[in-house]
Amino acid sequence: MTPGEYRLRVCYGKTGRLRYLSHLEVVHALERVVRRAGLPFAITQGFSPHMKMAFGPALPVGTAGEREYLDVWLTRYTEAAEVLAAMKRVSPDELAPHEARYVADGERSLTAALTIGTYRVEVDGKEIEETQARTALLELLEGGELVTERKGKIKVFDLTRCVPKDLRVTGRDGGVDIELAVRMGPEGSLRPELLVRRALPPAALQAAAVRTTRTDTLIEEAEGVWSRPM
Amino acid sequence: MTPSDLWPRLEPLLSRIERPARYIDREWGARHVTDAEYRAVLMYPDTYEIGQANQALGILYELLNATPGVAAERAYLPAPDLIELMRAEGLPLFSLESLMPVSDFDLVGITVPYELTWTNVLELLDLAGLPLRASERDDSHPLVIGGGPCVYNPEPFAPFFDALLIGEGEDAIGEMVAVHRRSRETGASRDELFMELARLPGVYVPSLYEPRHDEEGRFIGVVSKAGAPVPVTKRVVADLDAHRAPVCPVVPFVDVVHDRFAIEVLRGCTRGCRFCQAGMVYRPVRERSADAVVRDALAGLACTGYDEVSLTSLSTADHSELEEVLRRLSRRLAGTGVSVSLPSLRVDAFSVDMARLISGAGRKSGLTFAPEAGTQRLRDVINKNVTEDDLIATVTRAFEAGWRRVKLYFMIGLPTETDADVAGIGELVSRVLDAAKAATPPPQRGSVRIGVSISTFVPKAGTPFQWEAQIGLDEVLRRQRLVRESMPRKGVELHWHDAEVSFLEGVMARGGREVSDAIEAAWRAGAVFDAWTERFSLARWTSAFAQVGIDPEDIANRERPLDEPLPWGHISSGVSTSYLIRERERAYQSRTTPDCSFGGCTGCDVCTRLGVEIVTGGVRA
Numbered sequence: 010m011t012p013g014e015y016r017l018r019v020c021y022g023k024t025g026r027l028r029y030l031s032h033l034e035v036v037h038a039l040e041r042v043v044r045r046a047g048l049p050f051a052i053t054q055g056f057s058p059h060m061k062m063a064f065g066p067a068l069p070v071g072t073a074g075e076r077e078y079l080d081v082w083l084t085r086y087t088e089a090a091e092v093l094a095a096m097k098r099v100s101p102d103e104l105a106p107h108e109a110r111y112v113a114d115g116e117r118s119l120t121a122a123l124t125i126g127t128y129r130v131e132v133d134g135k136e137i138e139e140t141q142a143r144t145a146l147l148e149l150l151e152g153g154e155l156v157t158e159r160k161g162k163i164k165v166f167d168l169t170r171c172v173p174k175d176l177r178v179t180g181r182d183g184g185v186d187i188e189l190a191v192r193m194g195p196e197g198s199l200r201p202e203l204l205v206r207r208a209l210p211p212a213a214l215q216a217a218a219v220r221t222t223r224t225d226t227l228i229e230e231a232e233g234v235w236s237r238p239m
Numbered sequence: 240m241t242p243s244d245l246w247p248r249l250e251p252l253l254s255r256i257e258r259p260a261r262y263i264d265r266e267w268g269a270r271h272v273t274d275a276e277y278r279a280v281l282m283y284p285d286t287y288e289i290g291q292a293n294q295a296l297g298i299l300y301e302l303l304n305a306t307p308g309v310a311a312e313r314a315y316l317p318a319p320d321l322i323e324l325m326r327a328e329g330l331p332l333f334s335l336e337s338l339m340p341v342s343d344f345d346l347v348g349i350t351v352p353y354e355l356t357w358t359n360v361l362e363l364l365d366l367a368g369l370p371l372r373a374s375e376r377d378d379s380h381p382l383v384i385g386g387g388p389c390v391y392n393p394e395p396f397a398p399f400f401d402a403l404l405i406g407e408g409e410d411a412i413g414e415m416v417a418v419h420r421r422s423r424e425t426g427a428s429r430d431e432l433f434m435e436l437a438r439l440p441g442v443y444v445p446s447l448y449e450p451r452h453d454e455e456g457r458f459i460g461v462v463s464k465a466g467a468p469v470p471v472t473k474r475v476v477a478d479l480d481a482h483r484a485p486v487c488p489v490v491p492f493v494d495v496v497h498d499r500f501a502i503e504v505l506r507g508c509t510r511g512c513r514f515c516q517a518g519m520v521y522r523p524v525r526e527r528s529a530d531a532v533v534r535d536a537l538a539g540l541a542c543t544g545y546d547e548v549s550l551t552s553l554s555t556a557d558h559s560e561l562e563e564v565l566r567r568l569s570r571r572l573a574g575t576g577v578s579v580s581l582p583s584l585r586v587d588a589f590s591v592d593m594a595r596l597i598s599g600a601g602r603k604s605g606l607t608f609a610p611e612a613g614t615q616r617l618r619d620v621i622n623k624n625v626t627e628d629d630l631i632a633t634v635t636r637a638f639e640a641g642w643r644r645v646k647l648y649f650m651i652g653l654p655t656e657t658d659a660d661v662a663g664i665g666e667l668v669s670r671v672l673d674a675a676k677a678a679t680p681p682p683q684r685g686s687v688r689i690g691v692s693i694s695t696f697v698p699k700a701g702t703p704f705q706w707e708a709q710i711g712l713d714e715v716l717r718r719q720r721l722v723r724e725s726m727p728r729k730g731v732e733l734h735w736h737d738a739e740v741s742f743l744e745g746v747m748a749r750g751g752r753e754v755s756d757a758i759e760a761a762w763r764a765g766a767v768f769d770a771w772t773e774r775f776s777l778a779r780w781t782s783a784f785a786q787v788g789i790d791p792e793d794i795a796n797r798e799r800p801l802d803e804p805l806p807w808g809h810i811s812s813g814v815s816t817s818y819l820i821r822e823r824e825r826a827y828q829s830r831t832t833p834d835c836s837f838g839g840c841t842g843c844d845v846c847t848r849l850g851v852e853i854v855t856g857g858v859r860a
């Protein structure tokens with residue numbers, strides 16, 4: 010707890026073309042938003058002082074987010090609505106904040122608290138049919154395990170733990186939308202897109218575009234009880 | 240014309256490439272002018288990371304977008320991974336803002352920042368689907384213009400451009416656009432347009448100048464057609480303060496080179512180093528006033544949100560009001576975490592004091608100085624007015640102030656250089672190292688580091704050394720060995736500029752128009768991104784020269800008699816040839832020439848010829 014500092018939580022979106030930003034690029038862009046907005050931000054002590062700011066779990070390049078979070082520490086109490094308006098004025102539309110509220114300084118960090126992500130995966134493709142997609146996904150989940158390999162590192166995901174709720178598949182003109190929740194952790198999180206790519210027949214996916222959006226980032230209070238951090 | 244948006248074709252490629260954020264636009268400060276009847280695209284012949292911070296393009300982007308009826312957009316050379324996909328999918332080069340094919344624009348402006356980007360220029364034109372040479376283009380194509388530091392010998396790349404601007408673009412760009420718009424309205428022919436453009440001061444239309452050769456194929460000069468002026472003399476802005484520095488430039492998402500707010504605090508440098516092209520061709524010195532620098536630095540930081548502001552120029556420590564500027568900025572920026580940086584330092588105590596003013600707690604980044612030569616004799620030859628005492632005193636001051644590393648730049652192959660001068664580099668470095676250690680408390684002496692960076696001297700057009708021979712490759716390697724033998728081993732980190740790259744630079748720097756054939760041949764053989772060492776292949780260039788019948792060594796490694804016509808003889812920076820010859824003679828006599836912004840005019844003729852003068856806010860000292 011640092012006296013004289015106010016911890017402001019901001020919910021923002023990473024949408025449209027800006028889904029192609031990396032986490033580091035998002036962090037830099039939002040630091041610059043805070044500076045442009047002229048907020049009285051706190052600076053960390055130490056050898057290379059920088060803005061005191063913390064982010065929720067990272068989104069990969071290409072994945073959009075509708076409710077992403079950051080905490081920024083201010084040295085002067087300023088009405089949250091005022092801060093929000095100031096930030097909005099200097100944000101790119103597709104990386105704009107839409108809610109701000111002060112939280113207790115002692116609260117858990119965003120990365121520690123936010124362990125649930127809900128996702129929408131939109132798959133475009135004429136070959137892809139709703140019931141078939143649903144069956145394929147459920148079959149994969151029933152298998153209980155998903156093995157991935159990235160840069161020679163093998164990872165095994167326990168699907169009952171990683172996918173804690175039933176997923177939903179909705180058909181639409183020219184494709185399907187899949188909604189699911191994923192439990193995130195420090196040891197790496199399952200990418201919903203990967204799950205979908207594994208489940209659907211490769212031939213159908215070949216010509217398809219896949220767009221992933223994290224629709225919400227949540228705290229798990231108790232098994233299955235989820236809430237927003239603000 | 241209906242702008243066609245290529246996003247639906249680009250997006251599917253983005254998940255297959257590195258750092259897609261380079262191609263998505265939407266940065267803070269990007270301009271989207273929709274109701275324009277005239278559209279220009281400004282291109283940089285390298286990747287977004289390398290080109291994004293280019294200040295000249297930033298200035299033109301701002302100026303053009305502020306012109307009624309005109310929109311300016313940006314395009315960069317995509318990285319190799321995207322180029323490959325674009326070629327496979329038939330996706331043409333696009334602008335960032337509206338994702339419109341580059342070939343649909345009215346004007347294509349390309350800056351040419353250094354010699355080794357010529358093949359990238361061809362890659363840009365080809366990806367855009369444009370014929371490479373002006374002679375192959377017609378009214379259905381955009382007007383392709385160029386500019387930048389390399390235009391003082393434009394010949395090797397001249398055939399690829401419809402027009403080149405020699406000099407500063409603030410006033411000229413608007414005039415060129417106005418001429419082009421008018422010619423579109425009146426339905427004038429391409430020839431008429433070129434004639435009109437050639438009448439603008441500083442505009443070089445290569446197709447109106449024809450190189451001539453004698454029976455033996457030796458270059459004897461250019462003949463201008465239809466009354467096009469000879470020489471083409473550079474454009475220059477009389478007063479920097481008349482053009483406010485862009486304070487809301489594009490703020491990139493991706494990490495780019497020079498990712499900070501930059502403000503140009505002065506233009507030109509009259510120290511008169513005889514090897515330095517920039518110092519000769521950007522004369523005279525014009526300072527931005529202290530008030531304007533402080534005002535625009537603060538405005539720029541507020542508008543961009545950057546946490547660093549850089550005061551840029553060829554020699555920022557020469558600004559007569561630098562100390563005042565730094566004091567005012569430090570006061571205003573205290574407690575904001577914003578740092579101020581100076582890109583170049585002189586070898587003097589004042590520079591160290593200025594660096595102390597802004598460095599705050601962190602002195603880890605090190606300071607950089609350029610003595611350029613190892614002996615006093617050779618420093619006098621090149622007019623680098625730095626003595627060994629200056630250097631030792633400066634380094635001592637820096638290490639006493641807490642710095643633990645400095646970086647020193649040297650060149651080998653300077654005119655009149657002897658083995659003693661080459662060995663002098665290592666001897667000088669070892670005295671610098673001793674001085675650095677002596678100024679450092681004993682327990683910390685182990686961390687003292689001297690970085691030494693050695694490049695090969697490349698004679699450049701428009702300088703007193705434009706007639707000199709560049710030393711050949713074998714000789715470079717021999718002198719590099721001499722340097723290595725003379726250099727202390729411990730505490731020194733030695734870096735070399737690639738000798739083969741310097742050789743090619745030398746050919747490009749002083750070649751004639753025929754070199755364009757070699758550039759095209761090399762590009763057709765796969766040369767692109769030549770400035771990236773891992774992609775550079777001298778063998779590819781050697782066979783390109785052979786293919787078109789050019790002897791590159793005759794261009795780079797031969798001393799030219801003073802009466803030999805030079806390929807760039809019809810281009811003038813305003814500095815008179817007689818001044819260059821005089822400076823060359825003084826060089827041979829090891830006689831220095833003072834800086835005219837300190838001690839009075841030394842007669843280079845720029846001011847009288849261009850009707851400008853030195854502009855300083857205070858007295859330079």
Ligand code: SF4
Nearest residue numbers: 835840841843844846
């Ligand atoms: S004309 Fe004289 S004052 Fe002007 S830049 Fe040249 S030497 Fe300096």
